[in-house]
Structure formats: C-alpha cells, structure tokens
Amino acid sequence: MDISYSDPLEPLNRLVFAVNEMLDTIVFRPAAVVYGKVMPAPAKRGVRNVIRHLSLPFTFINDVAQGEWERSGDTAQRFILNTMIGFVGLVDVAEDHGLPHRSTDFGSTLASWGVGEGPYLVLPLAGPSNIRDGAGLVVQSVADPVDIAFRRADLDLMPLIRAGVTTVDFRYRNLDTLDDFKANALDYYAFIRTLYRQRRAFEVDGGQEMYLRGKQDNEDGEYAYPPPRPDFSRAKPSAETRPAK
Amino acid sequence: MRPWFLALFVPFLFLAFAGPATADEGAGDFIRELAANVLPQLTDPATPIDERRARFREVLSRDFDLDKIGKLVLGRHWRRAKPAQRADFRMLLENYLSGLYTNRFEDLAGLRIKVDGVRDFEGWSMVYTTATRTKGPPVLLDWRVDRKDGAYAITDLVIEGVSMVIAQREEFSAIVLQSGGLDGLLLRLRARIAG
Numbered sequence: 001m002d003i004s005y006s007d008p009l010e011p012l013n014r015l016v017f018a019v020n021e022m023l024d025t026i027v028f029r030p031a032a033v034v035y036g037k038v039m040p041a042p043a044k045r046g047v048r049n050v051i052r053h054l055s056l057p058f059t060f061i062n063d064v065a066q067g068e069w070e071r072s073g074d075t076a077q078r079f080i081l082n083t084m085i086g087f088v089g090l091v092d093v094a095e096d097h098g099l100p101h102r103s104t105d106f107g108s109t110l111a112s113w114g115v116g117e118g119p120y121l122v123l124p125l126a127g128p129s130n131i132r133d134g135a136g137l138v139v140q141s142v143a144d145p146v147d148i149a150f151r152r153a154d155l156d157l158m159p160l161i162r163a164g165v166t167t168v169d170f171r172y173r174n175l176d177t178l179d180d181f182k183a184n185a186l187d188y189y190a191f192i193r194t195l196y197r198q199r200r201a202f203e204v205d206g207g208q209e210m211y212l213r214g215k216q217d218n219e220d221g222e223y224a225y226p227p228p229r230p231d232f233s234r235a236k237p238s239a240e241t242r243p244a245k
Numbered sequence: 246m247r248p249w250f251l252a253l254f255v256p257f258l259f260l261a262f263a264g265p266a267t268a269d270e271g272a273g274d275f276i277r278e279l280a281a282n283v284l285p286q287l288t289d290p291a292t293p294i295d296e297r298r299a300r301f302r303e304v305l306s307r308d309f310d311l312d313k314i315g316k317l318v319l320g321r322h323w324r325r326a327k328p329a330q331r332a333d334f335r336m337l338l339e340n341y342l343s344g345l346y347t348n349r350f351e352d353l354a355g356l357r358i359k360v361d362g363v364r365d366f367e368g369w370s371m372v373y374t375t376a377t378r379t380k381g382p383p384v385l386l387d388w389r390v391d392r393k394d395g396a397y398a399i400t401d402l403v404i405e406g407v408s409m410v411i412a413q414r415e416e417f418s419a420i421v422l423q424s425g426g427l428d429g430l431l432l433r434l435r436a437r438i439a440g
Contacts, residue, residue, distance in 0.1 A: 176352075184345055186433055190419035194412045202406020223317045225411060226403055229373055229387060232361040 013122040017189050020127055032171035046090045051166050052101050053082050053089025057145040062104045066112040074099055107136030111204040128196035268363035272370040272390040275397040280358035288354040298347045310391050310398035311339055318413045322427050330427055337434040355379050
C-alpha cells in the first residue's frame with residue numbers, strides 16, 4: 001500500500017484551496033501587511049495576548065475533556081492571573097510566573113477519545129483541516145464560552161470581529177514563512193497538505209498514531225513518519241533537581 | 246542536608262542519565278560539531294551569497310547523504326526509475342536543495358543548538374535538539390543521522406514535528422501523479438533550477 005497521504009476529496013479540496021488563495025491574495029495578506037505596518041509592536045503584542053487570553057476558557061474545557069488535569073489547572077490559573085493582574089489579558093503576567101500559553105482544541109479532544117483524523121479537508125476560509133478537526137471547529141463555533149458570553153450580552157458582532165482579528169494576527173505572524181513556501185513550493189497545495197498533516201499529528205499526540213500507521217502500511221520498508229520524540233523536558237530536570245532536595 | 250546523605254543519590258543520578266534506550270553518542274557529537282562550526286559559516290550575513298551557496302553545496306555533499314535522501318524522497322518511484330532517471334534526479338535534487346535552502350540560512354544567524362538526546366533505530370539514529378534564536382520561542386529540530394562510508398551523514402531534518410523528507414516526498418509524489426510519471430517531475434525540477 002502507498003504510504004503517501006490519502007486525499008479522496010482532492011479535486012474539491014484543490015478548488016476550495018484555490019478560492020482561499022484568491023481571498024488571501026486580495027483580502028487577508030494585504031490586511032496582514034497593513035496591520036504589520038500600522039500597528040506599533042507593543043499594540044500587536046497586546047492584541048495577540050488578548051486573542052490568546054480569550055481562547056483559554058474553551059481550552060480549559062478541552063483540557064478537562066482530555067483528562068489533562070494538571071494542564072487544566074495551569075490553564076485556569078493562567079486565565080485568572082491574566083484577567084486580574086494582566087488587564088483582562090492585555091499583559092501576559094502568567095508567562096513570567098511559569099505558566100506559558102498552551103493551546104488545544106476540540107479536534108485534539110476528539111483525537112484523545114480515539115477519533116482518527118479522517119480524510120484531508122480544505123475548509124472555506126479556515127483552510128487546511130481534516131474531517132475530525134473540521135468537526136471540532138463546528139463544535140467550537142457553538143460551544144466557545146467567550147463567544148456565548150458575547151452573544152448573551154447582545155454583542156453579536158464580537159465573535160465575528162474576534163475571528164477576523166485572530167485571522168489577521170495569524171496571517172501577519174506567518175507573512176514571511178508563507179511567502180517563502182508559496183514562492184518555493186513546486187506544488188503549493190501538496191506542500192501545505194503534508195505540512196498541516198504532520199504538524200497536526202505532532203500537536204495532537206506527538207506523532208504517535210501517524211508513526212504507528214506509517215509502520216503498519218509500510219510493506220516496502222519505506223521511511224514512514226519518524227518515531228515520536230521522547231520527552232526530554234520531563235526526564236532531565238528531575239534528574240538534576242533530585243540531589244538538591 | 247548532611248553530605249553523607251547526598252551519596253545515597255549518586256546511584257540514582259547514573260540511572261537517570263543512562264536512560265532506557267541505547268544511543269549512539271557519536272551521532273550527537275556529529276550534530277554538535279556541525280552546529281558549532283559548520284552552521285555559522287552558512288548563516289553569516291556578511292558572507293556574499295555566492296560564497297555561502299558554494300559552502301552549502303560542500304556541506305550538502307559531505308555531511309548529508311544525498312543518495313539516501315534521494316531514495317527516501319522518491320519512495321516507490323525510486324524503485325521503478327531507470328538508472329538514467331535516477332542519476333538525473335540525484336543531480337537535480339542536489340541543485341534544487343542547495344538553491345532552496347541557501348536563502349533560508351540568512352534568517353538563521355545566531356542560531357544555538359542544544360542536543361537533548363540521541364536514540365538509535367534500525368541502522369540510523371535520531372539526534373533530538375532544541376534550537377534557540379535571539380528572539381522567538383525555541384524550535385525543536387530532530388536530525389536523522391545515517392552512516393555514509395563509515396562517517397555520519399544527515400538523511401532527514403524534522404522541524405517541530407515536520408519531516409522535510411516526508412514533506413518533499415508528498416510534494417514530489419503529487420507532481421509525479423499529476424504529470425503522469427517521473428519524467429514530469431524531472432522536467433519541473435529542471436525548470437525550477439533554471440529559474
């Protein structure tokens with residue numbers, strides 16, 4: 001069997017990808033360029049902090065749903081600290097207190113429940129995804145506590161503005177990278193597909209599932225996805241701090 | 246704490262550092278050496294681009310195993326390829342990669358690489374490193390290291406979980422499919438290199 005990635009929806013995906021690319025060229029990339037030029041660096045930092053801060057309530061729900069108790073505690077602490085001392089998330093004080101930003105989403109939660117990624121899927125506007133993560137986005141669009149709070153307060157436009165700002169911030173931070181990829185890729189669609197898929201596998205479970213499946217399908221002894229990275233961050237400090245205690 | 250009490254911890258210390266898996270520390274030293282002495286030569290913005298390109302070509306043929314990378318990147322298409330196509334691909338790949346990565350090295354000036362650990366697999370090792378720049382968060386860089394004529398040679402670079410070999414294979418494979426064969430890919434590579 002071919003260990004190359006299955007993309008049964010490829011014709012449709014390529015069409016949506018082309019439309020997204022067109023929108024990116026005429027709307028999102030220019031908006032990101034203007035955003036980068038007009039906004040002073042501290043303001044951009046603040047915007048980014050607020051975006052990340054507002055993602056924390058839904059992150060907390062996902063931490064709990066994944067059974068990540070320690071992480072859910074960190075997320076809650078981070079949210080409280082930055083709300084109270086960080087001017088509702090504008091300043092990231094929690095990072096200096098050993099609580100760096102971590103993100104997760106409902107796609108990862110589904111993965112932790114054993115749901116496979118399914119076929120690759122390019123979503124209109126949202127871009128590269130797969131069936132599982134696409135479903136995760138649908139759940140998020142109705143279950144995000146911050147958006148629900150906005151709507152309850154009759155601030156119906158806020159979820160849309162939040163999504164727009166999130167997109168422009170993301171696009172701004174990836175201006176050089178995506179320009180490089182687009183200029184250098186021989187097949188930009190295929191390149192973004194493998195990038196998304198590998199990166200996502202790494203985020204969701206460190207690439208464990210992809211590695212095992214690659215090994216299984218690999219009848220020809222081809223080099224499949226590399227083995228998951230051992231966790232050095234946990235092993236090392238404990239060895240070094242032990243004698244000091 | 247009394248000094249004699251510390252002695253109790255010494256055996257545990259060794260356990261912690263030995264780790265469960267065997268590891269070829271030579272591969273780790275190879276990457277350390279590369280990061281300390283070779284990488285700065287490629288990233289120095291003061292060096293003219295032509296000279297950096299020439300240096301990278303040298304590194305590519307010495308510290309990377311391009312024959313192996315070519316095989317890994319073409320996957321099943323490699324086995325079906327005729328000897329002439331293989332030779333052609335090998336030459337084009339070298340030109341393509343040196344053009345692709347030379348420009349990217351500019352952004353890597355001041356990169357510091359710390360080896361986190363080494364693990365051995367069937368015939369090759371993975372050297373796990375963390376790279377830090379003057380600004381921005383640290384980046385996880387993992388190097389697949391094989392042996393080439395008795396020396397160490399890089400055969401893949403995994404950046405934050407993204408394998409460059411697999412990314413390249415997926416992209417090349419898409420082009421082979423679209424253009425109906427390996428010759429289509431060779432044509433595209435040749436056109437790209439010509440500019």
